Amino acid sequence: MARMKFLCDADRCIECNACVTACKNANEVPWGINRRRVVTINDGKPGERSVSMACMHCNDAPCAAVCPVDCFYTTADAVVLHNKDLCIGCGYCFYACPFGAPQYPKLGNFGSRGKMDKCTYCSGGPEGADGSPAEFARYGANRMAEGKLPLCAEMCSTKSLLAGDGEIIAQIYKERVLKRGYGSGSWGWQTAYQESINV
Amino acid sequence: MSSLALVKRIVLAGVFALSMHAASAQTLPDDSAGRPAAPATGLNTDKVEVHEQQLLGEMRKLQGFITIPDTRAATLVQPDGRSWRDYRRGPLLWITAACVLGMLALLLVFYAVKGEIKIAGGRGTATLLRFGAFERFMHWLTAASWCILAISGLNVVAGRAVLLPLMGNDAFSLFSTWAKYSHNFLAFPFIAGIVLMFLVWLRHNIPNKIDVEWFKQGGGFIGNKHPPSEKFNGGQKVVFWIVVLGGGALTVTGLALMFPFYVTDITGMQLAQLAHGGVALLMIAAMLGHIYIGSVGMEGAFDAMKDGRVDLKWAREHHSLWAAKELAKSGDTSPHPAE
Amino acid sequence: MRMFLLAVVVMIAGGIGAKVALDTIQIPASVGFSTGGARPEPE
Numbered sequence A: 001m002a003r004m005k006f007l008c009d010a011d012r013c014i015e016c017n018a019c020v021t022a023c024k025n026a027n028e029v030p031w032g033i034n035r036r037r038v039v040t041i042n043d044g045k046p047g048e049r050s051v052s053m054a055c056m057h058c059n060d061a062p063c064a065a066v067c068p069v070d071c072f073y074t075t076a077d078a079v080v081l082h083n084k085d086l087c088i089g090c091g092y093c094f095y096a097c098p099f100g101a102p103q104y105p106k107l108g109n110f111g112s113r114g115k116m117d118k119c120t121y122c123s124g125g126p127e128g129a130d131g132s133p134a135e136f137a138r139y140g141a142n143r144m145a146e147g148k149l150p151l152c153a154e155m156c157s158t159k160s161l162l163a164g165d166g167e168i169i170a171q172i173y174k175e176r177v178l179k180r181g182y183g184s185g186s187w188g189w190q191t192a193y194q195e196s197i198n199v
Numbered sequence B: 001m002s003s004l005a006l007v008k009r010i011v012l013a014g015v016f017a018l019s020m021h022a023a024s025a026q027t028l029p030d031d032s033a034g035r036p037a038a039p040a041t042g043l044n045t046d047k048v049e050v051h052e053q054q055l056l057g058e059m060r061k062l063q064g065f066i067t068i069p070d071t072r073a074a075t076l077v078q079p080d081g082r083s084w085r086d087y088r089r090g091p092l093l094w095i096t097a098a099c100v101l102g103m104l105a106l107l108l109v110f111y112a113v114k115g116e117i118k119i120a121g122g123r124g125t126a127t128l129l130r131f132g133a134f135e136r137f138m139h140w141l142t143a144a145s146w147c148i149l150a151i152s153g154l155n156v157v158a159g160r161a162v163l164l165p166l167m168g169n170d171a172f173s174l175f176s177t178w179a180k181y182s183h184n185f186l187a188f189p190f191i192a193g194i195v196l197m198f199l200v201w202l203r204h205n206i207p208n209k210i211d212v213e214w215f216k217q218g219g220g221f222i223g224n225k226h227p228p229s230e231k232f233n234g235g236q237k238v239v240f241w242i243v244v245l246g247g248g249a250l251t252v253t254g255l256a257l258m259f260p261f262y263v264t265d266i267t268g269m270q271l272a273q274l275a276h277g278g279v280a281l282l283m284i285a286a287m288l289g290h291i292y293i294g295s296v297g298m299e300g301a302f303d304a305m306k307d308g309r310v311d312l313k314w315a316r317e318h319h320s321l322w323a324a325k326e327l328a329k330s331g332d333t334s335p336h337p338a339e
Numbered sequence C: 001m002r003m004f005l006l007a008v009v010v011m012i013a014g015g016i017g018a019k020v021a022l023d024t025i026q027i028p029a030s031v032g033f034s035t036g037g038a039r040p041e042p043e
């Protein structure tokens, strides 16, 4: 079975934030929650790089490991999803997540952060049938069920953000690095998958 | 042709290409004629290479600029999240088991060996007022909310391992939601109780020479002597300070957790969590001992919190100096009979 | 044990009071998002 991953080629990302917008639109993400965001390091300085980051759908996902109510599950594509009916909004997954992916509809918790929301790799969630309005309202689009990849990567104008089977996108990245002679690395891969792409 | 060989070739080619690139960067700092030479710092802005792994080696967590106001999103990678995860799935569970099950086992052994510590010659008829209504109220306010905080706190740590298999996902999630609400909101009565106990009982809990003697004699637990003591003996003073300092630490770290990211960042939140859980578990171990000796462990001790009046014989045994003072104060040589 | 019962009642009242008070100052995550993040001036 394919092992789905994201890869952001930071040497190509132009920080246009189109992936962020695409995600918001495809999933009707509520105000205040950003399932994907673009972080620019060394902004305005030498060595500036922008990286588009969302949930990396980690191996042995830290969020799933610390969740006190065990509400996460992994799909056959190795996508990490969770069940909002079970979530108690404790915020622990955010502490454990290396990529700051989990978010909450309320800023203070006071016991009421609300249900956690995060990137679903456009795979919907455990509600209703695949692609049903009920699923969409709670978890967002289920493009994977339609055989499509996440919209953020699909419409990235520089093809910096890649989504797909881990081995295939790693291969694409390797070829790029070989051709252009440099590459800042597969951001987050070491932390998420305990491997990086060595070129 | 195996794909492995292909990968090998690509890797080799990559290493070669990279080394060539590095070499060219070294030997040709400004290779393009017409462009200004590298600035005096040696930095050529066209050629600054960035490597995630190298940055992570230097900085532990990577932070940058974002165009959304949610400052938490500016942290790009914080691998420490994985260590936090490892701690929660390993050591924390063992510490929990040691503090709760280990302490219960110790108390059981103690009870088996020593049994209930009796009042010599049985209860008498005379009693003495040990704790007034307000003292009992604030003690129970703290104790009741503490019990719920401890249970709901332990649920967050170990409920998934212990209760989830028994209850099933839905029931356990519902229970945990309520446990979480109770933990968050009953924290405030608990804090109030801690503050009250601190203010009211502080003057009785300043350590002094009598306590040193009390500890030297093993607090009366070893052998059958009863060292003299005032209102609170050395052991009780230790309990007082564990409650005040532990409760204080739990308040500070607990409020930081309840108002996430108001005062600190992700690292601070993780540390607050570590500290809160650690202090809570130590306090649970200590309080199990305190509950034991205040109930089944010692005849007559519970009366002090039941209606405030203790058996005079008990008071003379365990708090001789205090009992003498109280009797002298009231001039009461024939104290009230037990109800 | 009357003081115990009183303490339990006060505890529950205090807990509910805390919930009501805190819920009134609850902040939805969308607050402040309309302003967006202005890029700082280059150094």
Ligand code: HEM
Residues within 6 Å of the ligand: A090, A111, B146, B149, B150, B152, B153, B154, B156, B157, B180, B183, B184, B187, B188, B190, B191, B247, B250, B251, B252, B253, B254, B255, B257, B258, B273, B274, B276, B277, B278, B280, B281, B283, B284
């Ligand atoms: C003094 C006021 C206290 C406050 C404000 C407070 C607050 C919190 C908060 C916000 C959490 C995070 C979990 C959640 O949101 O449900 C937490 C966890 C926890 N609390 Fe408290 N708490 C307090 C007192 C206590 C006491 C007295 C105990 C036990 C004796 C305790 C034991 C725990 C434990 C064991 C955890 C789980 C820690 C972990 O997951 O590592 N807390 N507390």
Ligand code: SF4
Residues within 6 Å of the ligand: A054, A055, A056, A057, A058, A061, A062, A063, A064, A080, A096, A097, A098, A099, A100, A101, A102, A118, A192
């Ligand atoms: S990136 Fe964060 S939320 Fe996504 S699987 Fe990893 S730990 Fe979980």
Ligand code: SF4
Residues within 6 Å of the ligand: A063, A066, A067, A068, A069, A070, A071, A082, A086, A087, A088, A089, A090, A091, A092, A093, A094, A102, A116
């Ligand atoms: S916020 Fe929800 S999903 Fe995250 S750890 Fe807590 S219960 Fe699990």
